[in-house]
Amino acid sequence: MSTDEARAAAERAARDSYGRLLALLAAAAGDVALAQDALSTAFEQALRTWPSAGVPRNPDGWLLTVARHRVRDVWRSAAHRTSVPLDDTAATATTDPLADLDPDxxxxxxxxxxxxxxxxxxxxxxxxPLMLQTVLGLQAAQVARLFSVPPATMAQRLVRAKRRIATARVPFAVPDRSVLVERLPAVLEAVYGAAAATWRQDGRGLAGEAQHLAVVLATLLEDDPEAWGLAALVTFALARRSTGPFVPLDEQDATAWRGDLLAEGEAYLRRAEGPGVPGRFRLEAAIQAVHCDRRRTGVTDWSALRLLYLALDAVAPSLGARVALAAVVGRTDGPDAGFAALPPEPVPAFQPWWATRAALLAGNGHHDDAAAAYRRAADLADDVDVRAHLLGRAREAADAGSPPVTST
Incomplete structure (x- = not known):
């Protein structure tokens, strides 16, 4: 087997199984940092041995076995024995907590x-951030970018948090319902963040993992509307995921969206219905449902979107929601109304704000200013496909603003 084939197999295992393997290992070892180190060692060994020995029939089991041995080696080391309390159960237990680990x-x-x-x-x-890195496999640099924090700062925070889990002996178990609800907001944010950060990746990948976890969480809570709202939201997003060139949502070919996932998302959204004011995730899921309904009707109900974004701005105000509201108001009430709804220029710069401003300027016929705004939005874009799209819009706006060529 070639090195490239072995590397591809290891990358596939990392993408599809990293979070599950880490969770199994960390739950048994009681130490997230140690589990991450052991799993990293396992992947390194796979890259060294699989090209000559071949990819094992059960790659996940192979990786877990190697990682388990690494954890045992650390436990047995003199350095570890002298750095943990004498009553450390993992080091002294007669029953090996890693003995029966089986990923299947x-x-x-x-x-x-x-x-x-x-x-x-x-x-x-x-x-x-810790959830995004440990359970869903995002790199520290990716997490730092999501939270607009320097990578070194985020890395330090993550190291401290994992050390805290080990020293505080935090139990690796699903707590009772009262504690579960108390911790729910942070978990929902993590799953949402993972879906937002990864939905354009090849294959289902982490976006599929985020959707799976959202559904597992909602099922466990049974009747929590926000959990079901998040499950609907990430399912709708996954249904229209595309790995090709970036195309704005309202310009996508709705017939190419996955009907099975759309139906699944609609079922989750129905389960999210309940008394009281809808929260952020229910409203965002309803917004996605309106967009996805274009597959059935052929048109986008912009008036419904305007009402939903107004509700979202009232319930969970954020810069992103207000910029999206301004874009929708520009559609329903015209560019001038859109400008009136657009918040002041944010500091630091916010890419969607510049893209929305550019579209409103183009709608008002200010093509040169629109071209400049599109270029600024492109400079701020992390996704190369989004950047290419915005630069294309900038060229279109510049061409529209150029005086016509006349013959003499």
Whole structure:
């Protein structure tokens, strides 16, 4: 087997199984940092041995076995024995807590690890980033970008949080319902963040993992409207995921969206119905449902979107929601009304604000200013496909603003 084939197999295992394997290992070891180190060692060994020995029939089991041995080696090391309390159960127990780890036989522990990361012993500002890195496999740099924090700063926070889990002996178990509800907001944010960060990746990948976890969480809570709202939201997003060039939502070919996932999302949204004022995730799911209904009707109900965004701005105000509201108002009431709804220029710069401003300027016929705004939005875009799309819009606006060429 070639090195490239072995690397592809290891990358596939990392993409599809990293979070599950880490959760299994961390739950048994009681130490997230140690589990991450052991799993990293396993993947490194796979890259060294699989090209010559071949990819094993059960890659997940192979990786878990190697990682388990690595954890045992650390436990047996003199350095570890002298750095842990004498009553440390993992080091002294007569029953090996790692003995029966089997990725195909043990239930999914990722939900328990998500709730561990939301434990009160963990600083609130690092709970969601920790979930994104440990359970859903995002790199520290990716997490830092999501939270507009320097990568080194985020890395330090994550290290401290994992150390805290080990020293505080946080139990790796799903707590009772009262504690579960208490920790729910941070978990919902983590799953939402993972879906938002990864939905354009090849294959189902982490976006599919986020959707799976959202459904598992909602099912466990049974009747929590916001959990079902999040399940609907990420399912709708997954249904229209595309790995090709970026196309704005209202310009996408709705017939290419996955009907099975749309129906699944609609079922989750019905389960999210309940008394009281809808929260953020129910409203965002309803917004996505309106967009996705274009597959059935052929048109977008912009008036419904305007009402939903007004409700979202009232319930969970954010810069992103207000910028999206301004874009929708520009559709329903014209560019001038859209400008009136657009919040002041944010600091630091916010890419959707510039893209929305550019579209409103183009709608008002200010093509040169629109071209400049599109270029500014492109400079701020992380996704290369989004950047290419915005630069294309900038060229279109510049061409529209150029004086016609006349013959003499």
């Amino acid at each position: 036989a043990i239930p999914d522990r990722r939900l328990a690890l998500l709730l561990v990361c939301a434990h009160p012993a963990i600083a609130p500002e690092v709970r969601t």
